[in-house]
Amino acid sequence: MSEAPRPARAHTGGTGRDAVVVGGGLAGVTAALALADAGVRVTLLEGRPRLGGLAFSFRRGDLTVDNGQHVYLRCCTAYRWFLDRIEGTALAPLQNRLDVPVVDVDKPAGRRLGRLRRDPLPVPLHLGRSLAAYPHLSLAERASVGRAALALKGLDPADPALDDQDFGSWLARHGQSARAIEALWDLVGVATLNAVAGDASLGLAAMVFRTGLLSEPGAADIGWAHVPLGDLHDRLARKALDSAGVRTELRTRVTSVSRNADGRWSVRAPGETIDTDAVVLAVPQRETHDLLPAGALDDPGRLLRIGTAPILNVHVVYDRPVLARPFLTALGTPVQWVFDRTAASGLREGQYLALSQSAAHDDIDAPVADLRERYLPELERLIPGARTARVRDFFVTRERTATFAPTPGVGRLRPGARTKAPGLCLAGAWTATGWPATMESAVRSGVSAADAALSALGRPRPRRLFQFEEAA
Numbered sequence: 001m002s003e004a005p006r007p008a009r010a011h012t013g014g015t016g017r018d019a020v021v022v023g024g025g026l027a028g029v030t031a032a033l034a035l036a037d038a039g040v041r042v043t044l045l046e047g048r049p050r051l052g053g054l055a056f057s058f059r060r061g062d063l064t065v066d067n068g069q070h071v072y073l074r075c076c077t078a079y080r081w082f083l084d085r086i087e088g089t090a091l092a093p094l095q096n097r098l099d100v101p102v103v104d105v106d107k108p109a110g111r112r113l114g115r116l117r118r119d120p121l122p123v124p125l126h127l128g129r130s131l132a133a134y135p136h137l138s139l140a141e142r143a144s145v146g147r148a149a150l151a152l153k154g155l156d157p158a159d160p161a162l163d164d165q166d167f168g169s170w171l172a173r174h175g176q177s178a179r180a181i182e183a184l185w186d187l188v189g190v191a192t193l194n195a196v197a198g199d200a201s202l203g204l205a206a207m208v209f210r211t212g213l214l215s216e217p218g219a220a221d222i223g224w225a226h227v228p229l230g231d232l233h234d235r236l237a238r239k240a241l242d243s244a245g246v247r248t249e250l251r252t253r254v255t256s257v258s259r260n261a262d263g264r265w266s267v268r269a270p271g272e273t274i275d276t277d278a279v280v281l282a283v284p285q286r287e288t289h290d291l292l293p294a295g296a297l298d299d300p301g302r303l304l305r306i307g308t309a310p311i312l313n314v315h316v317v318y319d320r321p322v323l324a325r326p327f328l329t330a331l332g333t334p335v336q337w338v339f340d341r342t343a344a345s346g347l348r349e350g351q352y353l354a355l356s357q358s359a360a361h362d363d364i365d366a367p368v369a370d371l372r373e374r375y376l377p378e379l380e381r382l383i384p385g386a387r388t389a390r391v392r393d394f395f396v397t398r399e400r401t402a403t404f405a406p407t408p409g410v411g412r413l414r415p416g417a418r419t420k421a422p423g424l425c426l427a428g429a430w431t432a433t434g435w436p437a438t439m440e441s442a443v444r445s446g447v448s449a450a451d452a453a454l455s456a457l458g459r460p461r462p463r464r465l466f467q468f469e470e471a472a
Contacts, residue, residue, distance in 0.1 A: 017041050019278040019453055020267045022254045022291070025053020026439055027427040028282030029237045030082055030446025031453070035280075036244035038454055038462050043274060044246055045267070047253035050234045054399055055439060057230030063345045064228040067397045068313045069337065069356040071191075075211050075219035076440035078447060086236040094223035101325055102187065104136050105381045106332035111135065116187075118217060124149065126217040136183040136331060145184055148174040153214045157207035157434065163411035167205035168198030183331055188212070191329075191337060193436045194309045194358045194403045204406045204436050224327075227344055257281070257291050257424070265423060278453040282427035282446065285404070296421040302413045306430055307405035309437075310398070312360035314375050315341075317393040321351045322385035333378045334363075350392060353379070364398055371396055403437030404430040417448040423456040425449040 017040055021032045024046030032044045050056060055070050072079045074094055083089045099117040114135045118126040124146075131142055151174055155162060167189065171181055181197055192208045193200045212220045225232055241248050249269075256268045257279055267274045281288050289303040297303075327339045337356045345352050355375065357363060363371060372394050380387045404410065414432040417425050427449035428442065435441035454461055 017457070017459075018276040019043075019280065019457070020045065020265070020274055020276045021280045021282055022257070022267065023053070023280075023282035023427070024048070024051040024248070024250070025282060025428075026055065026079075026082065026233065026442035027053075027429065027446040027449070028280070029233070029241065030078075030443045031280045031282055031425075031427050031450045032241060032246050032248075032446075033085055033244055034447055034450035035453060036241070036246050038450070038459055040278075040454070040457065040459065042244075042246045043276070044241065044248045045252045045254055045269060046248070046250050049250050050230065051237050051248075051250075052230060052233030053442070054402060055229050055233050057228035057234070060393075060395070063317070063347060063352065064230070065315060065345060065397070066225075066229045066313075066341065066354070068311055068399060068402070069224070069339045069341075069354050070229060070439060071222050071224040072439055073212055073219060073223070074221040075215060076223075076438070078443040079438075079440045082439075082443045083232070086232065086240040088232045088236045091227045091232060091236075092223055092225040095221045097218070098220045098222065100222070101328040102136060102183075102331065103328055103382060104183075104331040105378075107135075116184075118220070121217065123214055123217055124153075127213065134184075137180055141177055141180045144175040144177070145180055148176055149209070149214065152206055152209050155202075155206040155210070157203050157210060159203065160411065162203035162206060163201050164408055165202040166198055166408050167200040167202045168196070170202050170205075171197055187329060187331070190358045191356070192438065193406045194311060195406050196359060199359075200406050201408045201410055203411055207434060208436060224339070225344065254291065258293055259421060259424075263422070278423040278425065278456055280425045280427055280446075280449045280453055282449065284401070284428065285430050288426060288428070292419075293421060293424070296419040296424055297415060298420070303415070306410060306413045307407060308401035309358075309403050309405040310360050310364040310400045311402035312357040312363050312371075312399075313397045314355040314357065314371060315352070315393070315395050315397065316355070316376070316379065316391060317347065317350060317352045318386065318389040319350045319392050320385075320389050322383050322389050323351065323353060328382075330382050333382055334374065335378050335382055338379075338382070351389075355379075364400055368394070368396055406436050417445065417452040423453070425452040425456070 019035050019040050019042050021028045021044045032042045036042045057064050057066050102114045103112050117130050119129055186196055252269045254269050258266050260266055265276050265279045285303040285306050289300055292300050323340055329337045339354045341354045342352045416432045427445040429437040431445045433441045433444045
């Protein structure tokens with residue numbers, strides 16, 4: 001689209017069929033698609049030159065690089081619905097069965113590898129054999145993990161009292177040693193919650209572990225994009241929006257949202273004003289706060305009290321293959337998860353590894369040279385082949401506000417999709433979806449916002465748009 005100023009544009013005469021979605025991340029794209037599929041005329045406005053929000057790709061020389069490694073689980077029914085809607089399911093396949101290699105570099109060679117994998121058995125027997133043989137915990141610790149898991153299964157994640165407690169204290173009360181927390185609970189929890197157990201809401205942690213590990217045998221099977229994220233969340237998403245009749249404007253940052261005397265809404269961006277029947281704000285919480293009209297929330301200041309948490313991604317290109325697995329996770333080292341991104345990036349020689357470092361408060365602002373000195377020796381400890389390989393490229397990507405911080409008490413700060421202003425709805429992974437800040441949460445929020453907007457417009461809720469709820 002042209003970046004020249006556009007003449008002011010205004011729809012006239014309310015039809016109950018117009019909506020503007022502000023923000024082109026997963027939440028906004030989902031809301032726009034759901035509204036358009038319900039027969040609403042939709043305009044999507046995104047300030048960046050691309051769609052996808054914080055799950056995007058960029059070019060670095062001959063490489064196509066994801067800003068960070070994103071995965072989803074089989075239990076992420078909303079994100080799977082999204083992939084199907086944009087015709088991207090085949091590009092982000094799931095494992096046939098959960099299998100996570102866990103390497104403890106502090107153990108002697110030959111005893112370092114453990115695995116978390118499931119058997120084709122009902123819950124909780126599906127993880128029984130894996131846990132019984134898990135070499136990174138003592139026999140007593142493995143038994144205590146099983147007891148804690150059963151206690152966790154008995155919790156109700158929606159109980160507000162759980163939101164006020166931290167997960168680490170709960171684990172300690174249920175007999176979990178520091179080693180068990182490191183080698184199992186945080187191994188999963190840090191990647192999904194973006195916080196260590198002691199900093200995470202018990203309610204959100206209970207939701208993650210109950211849904212992912214204790215609901216269905218295959219719930220935790222892992223999926224990830226085998227192509228650049230931009231192919232999914234930008235290219236295919238844009239194609240789906242175009243096919244649905246959504247008008248999509250990039251490089252268009254909304255400056256204000258206000259209610260008109262006739263009850264409709266005015267959405268203003270440089271050079272353009274759009275009058276519409278409904279608005280979905282699908283932008284981060286601070287930007288939402290700045291755009292909210294007076295009276296839309298009882299306490300809009302609570303949005304500013306939702307903290308943020310960083311994710312650091314370390315990217316290393318070697319001159320030869322060093323890792324034979326598609327991914328692994330590690331203990332006894334600062335390295336958390338390592339993924340092979342060689343094929344997805346378009347690299348033809350050597351190997352490209354991406355390290356995903358969640359809750360990276362200590363490293364997020366460190367100079368690249370310091371990170372290189374910190375992480376390259378750790379990779380050599382973890383991956384023997386890296387010791388003789390030459391590093392062709394080393395760089396980092398930083399998302400300082402990658403997710404909302406899942407701290408105790410955050411649940412009462414997260415707003416729902418509906419506001420007190422008729423026709424104004426909220427979306428984003430930070431809203432009250434019941435999930436931590438994941439792609440699943442973002443898509444669920446977009447569906448909830450579309451549902452709320454359809455209700456405000458007096459339009460029916462097409463069942464086919466919400467099929468993922470039946471699969472949940």
